Amino acid sequence: MTSFSDLDLDPKVLEAISEAGYTSPTPIQEQAIPHALVGRDVLGIAQTGTGKTASFTLPMITILAQGRAKARMPRSLILCPTRELAAQVAENFEIYGKHHRLTMALLIGGVSFKDQDKLIDRGVDVLIATPGRLLDHFERGKLMLTGVQIMVVDEADRMLDMGFIPDIERIFGLTPFTRQTLFFSATMAPEITRLTETFLHNPVRVEVARQATASDTIEQRVCKHIPTRKDRADTEKREVLRRIMQSEGDELRNAIIFCNRKRDVDVLFKSLEKHGFNVGALHGDLDQAVRTRVLNGFRDGSVQFLVASDVAARGLDIPNVSHVFNFDVPIHSEDYVHRIGRTGRAGRKGRAITICLPHEAKYLAQIEDLVKSEIPVVESPLAGGEAESFRPEATDRREKDGKPARPRRERKPRSRGRDRDETQAAEAPAEAPVEAAAAEAPAAPVVAEEPAAQAPAPAPARQEPEERGRGRSSSGSGSGSRGRGKGGREAPVIGLGDHVPAFLLREFKVKPSRSRSEAEAEEEDATA
Incomplete structure (x- = not known):
């Protein structure tokens, strides 16, 4: 040699x-x-x-x-x-x-x-x-x-x-x-x-070696997790990281945890610190004195875990780093090689674990294409197994311009009372609302006979405020104008229904208009 x-x-x-x-x-x-x-x-x-x-x-x-x-x-x-x-x-x-x-x-x-x-x-x-x-x-x-x-x-x-x-x-x-x-x-x-x-x-x-390859001394794993709800994805992801770190036991001496954004570095740092981890943060927006102090603390062991952006992914030589965690899958596949290269240095053994959510599967596929190997999958501590949504081709359809698209929601039938009542009125015979009203209020047959005698109109005429008030009293449904009455569904309510503002029911007087000659006479009297 x-x-x-x-x-x-x-x-x-x-x-x-x-x-x-x-x-x-x-x-x-x-x-x-x-x-x-x-x-x-x-x-x-x-x-x-x-x-x-x-x-x-x-x-x-x-x-x-x-x-x-x-x-x-x-x-x-x-x-x-x-x-x-x-x-x-x-x-x-x-x-x-x-x-x-x-x-x-x-x-x-x-x-x-x-x-x-x-x-x-x-x-x-x-x-x-x-x-x-x-x-x-x-x-x-x-x-x-x-x-x-x-x-x-x-x-x-x-x-x-x-x-x-x-x-x-x-x-x-x-x-x-x-x-x-x-x-x-x-x-x-x-x-x-x-x-x-x-x-x-x-x-x-x-x-000396094929470029964009990781050292053979680094054991690589990826943990795929599917959030139970979209709004809980970040919270569950942090929980997955904590459980993985706890499961490593004594083998986890120290680690660098990489995030894609500076904001996520701060959030994850505060979360780990809250749960009792000895952690420091490192990203480009920090003062140089703070960055130097945190990095020196990680080197001498006073800081066990370092949450960092890609500012720590290039060239930092800390030989005894046992683990690297990718809290976020790097967008640029080359950054993955540099990140995991912080462990397993100088012939030592190291372990790199990446947490991948469904919208990050596209970046994971690019990394596997770069390193020319498939990264073994480990079971998520919160929900085990690999799901259909982790297929890269399925992720491509949901993503646009490198940003995760919103998941498609199933269309639910509109539950507003007016639309629901109009649909039922179109499907049912015209006498159906009349019979329901007669069964509910047998003591008032006149109210039930009036709509039955009229032919169904394509669009109901506009009512005055007084007529709307009478319509409310005759319906006898209270909050049933939206289809929630005790006696079943009734005829559709037009306009504001039970919620007519009080100012619309007030009486007002219209001042009679004056002729032009009267107005001119008043002006002459005022000037005189």
Whole structure:
């Protein structure tokens, strides 16, 4: 087996590697480091947890060991998509470069510009930054990128996502054409690969495993749950998660729980905290100081469970994570590979469990197509078994534009008294209402004879308020105008029925109209 000493690394780097406890390189390190040391552009693709960060930090330290940085002109640049990943890369440089006198600066949001400006003014050999904060320093005139010799894009597929492309293109345009460029990621779609051809010059493609695959040390499961009611879906989903976590027993030492939205992170965090779990929350809207404190607490064990958005799915190296729970099925299938890659790192065993509701079955099918395998299904703690509604083809019909559509409801017969009475009146003989009224009120035959003597009209004439009042008294049904009377159903009630407002029953006098001559005479008297 190849050792680090066979890779032509600097002796001081080898000493730092030995002190860190590593003896042999991983496949991605073994193949990428020699090409990087000779100045070739590298496109590295490997599974999560295989040591991609060391694949570019070790050769960079060896190359930068000779030379000196100038003020405001860094010698190397590393771009990362998130603050947490940038901070983790900085920690790797401190570990592997502790026997060198290389200077380093970390440019991320949520930190004072003043402190970062002081580091840049002294000159840095390694500049680690997120794109937004890097451009902020450049636009303020505090930074020049014309001295960059090595440029690294970590998690290149996310950095080259549509939202980052303009910033990446601008940053590359500020660096020298003769720079060495290194791209590393766990996934690399074909369209992203075509974009890298714009930034890399005759790169060496290093792919140690089929891209978009999870490590064999990760046990994957999916729990499919069908809510009893639509309005209880979120509540039952949280209950499913809690029961699964309790069923894992002592094997569940700690876990990262991923949600798709920041709002769901806050809701789930409060729910788990309410039920007595030792939990922390991590998403992009939190202050940097809070994010750092929560992440450090999860690393040292003071926080057992971390509820996070995809900000924690990329590159975070916490070796002892026993479980990963996908509270939401990721919409982008590539994110699934990165999420579950937070467990089962460095050869350790890990377990990833995904909770899937019927409207998320479409995304689950896309994930299985990406990883080229079917994820085993476990029984839901609340309702076991797999249902018809989990078929992806059935879900496609109910979804539109990636959003779950409302379930179709069965049409129920309208129960309003007027429509129901009109339908029955059309189907029954005209004498039926008369007979029912006569049976209910035999002492008033006159009322029963009047409607029987009249021919049925297509539309009843409009009644005056006084007539409506008499109609109410003759019906003798009270609340039966809507078909709820004691003596069965009666003739349809027209208009407002029993609920005529009082102001409509008030008498009012109409002032007689005046002729034009009388009005003119009154006006003349008023002017006189």
